[in-house]
Amino acid sequence: MKPDLDGDGARHMRGEAFRRYAHELVDWIIDYQERRVEELPVLSQVEPGSIRAKLPPDPPELGETFEAMLRDVEGIILPGITHWQSPNFFGFFPANTSYPAILGELLSSGLGVQGMLWATSPACTELETHVLDWLVGMLGLPDAFRSAGPGGGVIQDSASSAALCAIVAARERATGFASNERGLARPLAAYASTEAHSSIVKGIGIAGIGRENLRLIGTDAEFAMRPDLLEQEIRRDRDEGLVPFFACATVGTTSSHGVDPVAEIGAICRRQGIWLHVDAAMAGTAAVCPEFRLLQRGLEAADSYCFNPHKWMFTNFDCDCFYVADRSALIRALSVLPEYLRNRATESGAVIDYRDWQISLGRRFRALKLWFVLRHYGVEGLRHHVRRHVDLAQRFRAWVAADDRFELAAPTPLNLVCFRHRGGDEANRELLDRLNRSGTLYLSHAVLDGAFTLRLCVGQTRTEERHVAVAWRRIREAADGLLDERGV
Numbered sequence: 001m002k003p004d005l006d007g008d009g010a011r012h013m014r015g016e017a018f019r020r021y022a023h024e025l026v027d028w029i030i031d032y033q034e035r036r037v038e039e040l041p042v043l044s045q046v047e048p049g050s051i052r053a054k055l056p057p058d059p060p061e062l063g064e065t066f067e068a069m070l071r072d073v074e075g076i077i078l079p080g081i082t083h084w085q086s087p088n089f090f091g092f093f094p095a096n097t098s099y100p101a102i103l104g105e106l107l108s109s110g111l112g113v114q115g116m117l118w119a120t121s122p123a124c125t126e127l128e129t130h131v132l133d134w135l136v137g138m139l140g141l142p143d144a145f146r147s148a149g150p151g152g153g154v155i156q157d158s159a160s161s162a163a164l165c166a167i168v169a170a171r172e173r174a175t176g177f178a179s180n181e182r183g184l185a186r187p188l189a190a191y192a193s194t195e196a197h198s199s200i201v202k203g204i205g206i207a208g209i210g211r212e213n214l215r216l217i218g219t220d221a222e223f224a225m226r227p228d229l230l231e232q233e234i235r236r237d238r239d240e241g242l243v244p245f246f247a248c249a250t251v252g253t254t255s256s257h258g259v260d261p262v263a264e265i266g267a268i269c270r271r272q273g274i275w276l277h278v279d280a281a282m283a284g285t286a287a288v289c290p291e292f293r294l295l296q297r298g299l300e301a302a303d304s305y306c307f308n309p310h311k312w313m314f315t316n317f318d319c320d321c322f323y324v325a326d327r328s329a330l331i332r333a334l335s336v337l338p339e340y341l342r343n344r345a346t347e348s349g350a351v352i353d354y355r356d357w358q359i360s361l362g363r364r365f366r367a368l369k370l371w372f373v374l375r376h377y378g379v380e381g382l383r384h385h386v387r388r389h390v391d392l393a394q395r396f397r398a399w400v401a402a403d404d405r406f407e408l409a410a411p412t413p414l415n416l417v418c419f420r421h422r423g424g425d426e427a428n429r430e431l432l433d434r435l436n437r438s439g440t441l442y443l444s445h446a447v448l449d450g451a452f453t454l455r456l457c458v459g460q461t462r463t464e465e466r467h468v469a470v471a472w473r474r475i476r477e478a479a480d481g482l483l484d485e486r487g488v
Helices: 015-039 066-080 099-111 122-139 159-174 198-206 227-239 262-272 283-288 290-296 327-334 344-348 367-401 425-438 465-486
Strands: 152-156 188-193 214-217 243-250 275-279 304-307 320-324 406-408 416-421 444-448 451-457
Touching: 015 066, 099 367, 122 152, 122 283, 122 320, 122 367, 152 159, 159 188, 159 198, 159 243, 159 275, 159 304, 159 320, 159 327, 188 198, 188 227, 198 214, 214 227, 227 243, 227 262, 243 262, 262 275, 283 290, 283 304, 283 367, 320 327, 367 406, 367 416, 367 451, 367 465, 416 425, 425 444, 425 451, 425 465
Parallel strands: 188 214, 188 243, 243 275, 275 304
Antiparallel strands: 152 320, 304 320, 406 416, 416 451, 444 451
16 A cells, blocks of 8 residues: 555645544554553563564665554554553653643644744743743742742753753852853862752763762651751861852652652751752642642742653653742853844843753743643642542552561652562562563562662552552562562
């Protein structure tokens, strides 16, 4: 069959063909989301290199049909997918999506907007500003993050990019906005807990601070940064001639969901003139429920803050909401205005140009999918699902606590349960490997207090109590197998 082409040599797909294939693909996605994804092995079972081995060495000389492409999706691509949308995916963190988000992404692709400037699509900029202002109220964030004041919000691709932007803005503020021009005249020092996300380490290196100048602060028994140790490190650095300039507090660490004491850290940063960035990548969504906002107490002291709707707010990757209390510092640090970008709207000073709020120049219309999600679910709908996920995690926690073969390894403030078999590290490694190789569920791990620890995180769109219950049954059955084979 020949591909549906528009004209003899134009090589574009015809509109009617696109309509037909789009319907077919939407049907495929619905079937995948609502039936097949639960039946497929959660963790891909392929060997390294096996996907490329099925692909032709050279691109096609002549166009191929959509039917051929979809056949290869089934035969080549799908076996190599680890199914993050499976209700049996409990690893890492959720990356949940929803039909409203998918529709928003489709519309964004169809519009094909490049939203680097207000002038290049005013709706792209203004919808983003407005939706991020909505979230300030929805999540109980400080009013300083609203666009009507000196601060504001922007959608980044990830919390990693948000952290890098915060580091660069903090660096420039600490050096009187001179380091962009002349480099660092004096060494700077940054601070994060030993449990902070690896993006902080990466961002410090990219920003030219030097990873040796990042101080990883010890944590307490609940894996939260100790403010007393932070203050000691700051004092020591000042005595040695370094300039403390940036600290990251985490609300919901990746490994254990540890919650740093933001209020205490913020007070230290205010006294010391240090930029405080708060990373709430996954846990930030929980603040849609008023009862969980205690976790972000003290956020008023933050210079910047981020959370990821693409983790737990049913908005597909990529979508990170990044806020600053003073946008002028961020813009001054990141703005470069070549002649070809000059325009009347920018020069009027009356508009936001989000190119100045991020590393890259180009940007997609990400606000559409987030807008669709917020309008479809409403605040109460999102609260319902967050509370349901937290409740399921707490039930799992209770089941673990009641089984004397296992122990809880960390507190469970929200939807992540850290636990381990009492048989030791090797038993836990074997348990994790057996469970994941089975394809029936997927867990990930961390090392907490030096011990190999299993993590079960509840947050996928279609995860229900039966999926969590089956996961617990599979875990107990795997533990029984270890007892039979190894006596542990």
